[in-house]
Amino acid sequence: MAVRHLRILTVALLSGSLLSLAACGEDPPTPKPEAAVMGPAVIQAEPTTPTQSPRAGAPTTGACYRLSAADLAASTNSSSPVTCTDPHNAMTMRVALFPTDLQVTEPEYAQRVCARHLASTTGLSRSSVQGTVFAAHWFGPDAEQRAAGARWFRCDLVARTEQGTKRLPRSSAPLFNGTAPDEYVRCVQMRNGSTSDAVYVTCDRPHRYRWAGGFEAAGTRYPGADDLRTTVTQRCRRFVGSGPFWYVHPTKAAWRAGDRTVSCFRSVG
Known part of the structure; x- marks a missing residue:
């Protein structure tokens, strides 16, 4: 019986010692929170200018x-x-x-x-x-x-x-x-046989005149219809020969816009 009482007393003394240490010693350090509790850091992105x-x-x-x-x-x-x-x-x-x-x-x-x-x-x-x-x-x-x-x-x-x-x-x-095939070459046809009713067609269709050559007229100011006609007649002859021909020159408005192109069409009979 004495031995049993002694064992109980020993446990009690040990328990008292633990309580005493807890009460009289320094405060235990505060445990650090786990990283999983904190979660990932959130960083706000700075506004950026779209790439141009x-x-x-x-x-x-x-x-x-x-x-x-x-x-x-x-x-x-x-x-x-x-x-x-x-x-x-x-x-x-x-x-x-x-x-x-x-x-x-x-x-x-x-x-x-x-x-x-x-x-x-x-x-x-x-x-x-x-x-x-x-x-x-x-x-x-x-x-x-x-x-x-x-x-x-x-x-x-x-x-x-x-x-x-x-x-x-x-x-x-x-x-x-x-060389371009006739389906892409420019020709001129007279509707109803009238020279005042001419239309552009491709040369794979019936036509009266066929494109023979062209040039860029000189000058910064519009020369006027009469002077331009004289220049065209002289310069188109090298393309169309001595026979009848048809020509197209820029209007005054087109000339002011920078167009100086003259086209010469020879007669195909």
Whole structure:
């Protein structure tokens, strides 16, 4: 019995010692919270300015399209390209940028640049292109692309006639090797046999006059119809010979806009 009492007393003394240490010793350190309780740190992102790109949404050179009259009347175009071996009436000749310090209107600048690529794209000389129905047509970026910094423009080759646009050959540029087929060459036909009712047609259709050559008239001021007629008669003879011929020269308004092109058509009988 004594032994049993002693064991109980010993436990009691030990318990008292623990209580005494807890009461008289220094405060235990505050436990650190676990990382899992804190969770990941949240850092607020600083506002950034969207990246501006002059080629935002720019199309691809060499792409081909089937464009409607409404498409060609619009200032921008988002039509999906088609395979150039499939029927198409437009081909992108070049994608260029408007200068940041543009000194003229966008249409004037784009048309001037696009026209320079007609010869290399068609495979014709610059003078020969003048006698065809090939023309340069341009599109610019849409509002969303401009907001993203876009200042590109797209130069398309089209074959434009009085009836609309013709299909282009199913091949890549250059389309020809120096000579265009009659379906793309410009001719003149007299409706009802009247010289006052002349229309442009392609030379694969009945016609009275066929394009023979052309030139750029000189001078900054419009010379007047009479003086221009004299110049045209003299210079067209080298292309049309001694027979009758037809010519087209710029109007006064076109001259002021920078057009100096004169086209000479020889008679085909």
